[in-house]
Amino acid sequence: MLDIKFIKENVDTVKAAIKNKNEKADIDLILDLDEERRKTQYKYDVLRAEQKKVSQLIPQLKQQKADTTEILAEMSKISLDLKTISSDLNDLNEKLDSLLQWVPNIPHQDVPVGKDETSNKFLKEWGKKAEFNFKPLDHLALSEKNNLLDLKRVTKITGSGFVSYVGEGAAIERALINFMLDFHIKKHNYLELSLPVIVNRKSMYGTGQLPKLEEDMYLIKEEDFFLVPTAEVSITNFHQNEILSHKQLPLKYVSYSPCFRREAGSYGKDTKGLQRLHQFNKVEMVRLVKPQESYQTLEQMLIDAEDILKALGLHYRVVSLATGDLSFASAKTYDIEVWAPGSEKYFEVSSISNFEDFQARRASIRFRDENNKVKYVHTLNGSGLATPRTMIALLETYQQKDGKIDLPECLTSFI
């Protein structure tokens, strides 16, 4: 959510952001409504002040046995007027609020402008594409050889777009999760949280998944609850509606969770194996920081995620997302893409974003600074990492000629 004052003072910036992010939001209508709301609020305040003043006189008048018929009649009229005005005010607030929900965050000035991922900017890479003296297999062939996954039976339990890890496959996935969690906790000093993966509507608004992505979410109708598409939702909303002390900041959290995505609109895309799933596991990092620290923190979180791939010895590259590829709530995002030699493709395994105060405003997460001023925190999150695609790269990179997988030592100690 953007501050209405900010919108008012930066109309052109906001309109440009909406256009560059391929969003639709009617800023002119918002400004008109805000003006009207302000006027209505003032009318209400004045009349209400009058009502309170006179109401306080009534008991005195009654005590003096004065005739209050006339004054009561007058007050009755004020009361009615107030009702009308306050219902207008409610309508205006509601309308304004629902429009503001659709205004995306402003991209940071460093973010390349462009309408889709073809404008993403290459930043750096680490390691080299693995080379083989035989023709490397892709992860599907490898998992078949080693019996790591079952992609057929799983459709009986649920349907397509789900995976079952079997035997050593399940062990590898579990090792990955434990390895990553441990790494962030011990080496990067994050605090582990284990939170619900079922959240209410308010939380989904808080982190900005709603209203835009409702179609992409699994909904539990009876309760109006959602399955989280990422642990970011649970972690960030952990502090929903709080005023923290500056002494508590920065907060660094890491959490493992399954993630649920309907992937509506991407049927038939990347359906092969582990590429795109309705349910997958992910280790997620979230930080709440003071505003002046957030961009430095973004760089640190990128390094935290990179460290995992380095430890696993997987070649990757980092790109900075263009405005059109940026998520609704993000001001700046780095994607880490890992190389999978058998598939001969880079796969996105991490997305690290700075939301500045966009989520903090929606979820109302504030802090009292050194001068006792209440300000919004900045929120950031990053995958560290998503397991299925990491698994693809892992299997394909460490395959041997005989089709066996020779896993790096950092993982085998977790198996």
Add this chain to the structure above:
RNA sequence: GGAGACGUGUCCGAGUGGCUUAAGGAGCACGCUUGGAAAGCGUGUAUACGGGUAACUGUAUCUAGGGUUCAAAUCCCUACGUCUCCGCCA
């Protein structure tokens, strides 16, 4: 799922329709006092949106949303949450 109790500020806690401008206490901050500390004393202590150069000031917020009333923390309805008991299930 059934029955009941409860929900007040940072926390505890008073408050059954107007004398509440939410008492009182604790905590916290600052000051006085002290060689230093503690105790004591004094002062301050929410958030949001308006108005004003400012001191200051108007409105809203007692879980949330509705209702009754000239007037609601207080009465009524609904939702949510917490706790207790019962039932059911791990």
